[in-house]
Amino acid sequence: MSAPIKETAQVPAQRSVGKIPARPDGRRGEGVVLNAFSHGFLALWALLIVLPLLWLVFSSFKTDVQIGGSAFGWPQNWSLEVFSRAWDKGIGDYFLNTLIVLVFSVPLTMLFGSMAAYVLARYQFWGNRFLYYFFVAGAMFPVFLALVPLFFMVKRLDLLNTYQGLILVYVAYSMPFTVFFMHAFFRTLPTAVFEAAVLDGASHTRTFFQVMLPMAKPGLISVGIFNTLGQWNQFILPTVLMQPQSGDDPERYVLTQGLIQLQQQAGYASDLPVLFAGVTIAMIPMLVVYLSFQRQVQSGLTSATLK
Secondary structure (H helix, E strand, O other), X not given: OOOOOXXXXXXXXXXXXXXXXXOOOOHHHHHHHHHHHHHHHHHHHHHHHHHHHHHHHHHOOOOHHHHHHOOOOOOOOOXXXXXXXXXXXXXXXXXXXXXXXXXXXXXXXXXXXXXXXXXXXXXXXXOHHHHHHHHHHHHOOOHHHHHXXXXXXXXXXXXXXXXXXXXXXXXXXXXXXXXXXXXXXXXXXXXXXXXXXXXXXXXXHHHHHHHHHHHOHHHHHHHHHHHHHHHHOOOHHHHHHOOOOOOOOOOOOOHHHHHHHHHHHHOOOOOHHHHHXXXXXXXXXXXXXXXXXXXXXXXXXHHHHHO
């Protein structure tokens, strides 16, 4: 007979599910503290942005008495009549003027900026670095230093208080950032695709518009959003260049100018709900644009570091 097999009791190894063993150097604790601090800071930053926007929108539905009595009180009347009144007082015309300028200035900025950035990023020639840093230096040039010569230059061209003059100035002042951003983006695109298009006999123009530009779509959307926000909120340039030059010259104020005019026209008879409604009308399109393309903006900003 064979000897009986003795059963040995084995103690199962204890496994900690969902727990990360703490490091002896305490780095895990530092990571938790840093994570909590970053999330708390982001939550505070979100409140600092969202609360003023909500207060602005809610104040549009109040009356002057309610705003003067309690600035943080809840609106008692949710009528949209104040928005109609603000639109009739000139916000509609200011909105249309701003839209006309941006419909031409933003696409022209994107076209010329991406073309310049593509050439500087893909072609090596004498003076390449000089032209690139020349564009980049324009982003560090304060607009206030050029207001006087800019005014006389636009006046000599007879473009004061015209859409064409403001469009050209917007394009010129948006070019440095556009070239800087798109130059870095074009350098991240695969060179093999560019070389394949050249070997297939595609011209430089066809390679740019049909091959490289569609690949740069995330970067174009990102920089396009930034240019739209910057030109939509521009105040100093329209104030200098979009003033009537005579009694017969029509007013072509943009939204930023129009809000100031709306406040000045009220005089002592303040109509704060109309002013708040005008600011809300000016704010909503940019919020819609950013929220609609926020994923594309994030992908465009991070693609250069991921490739």
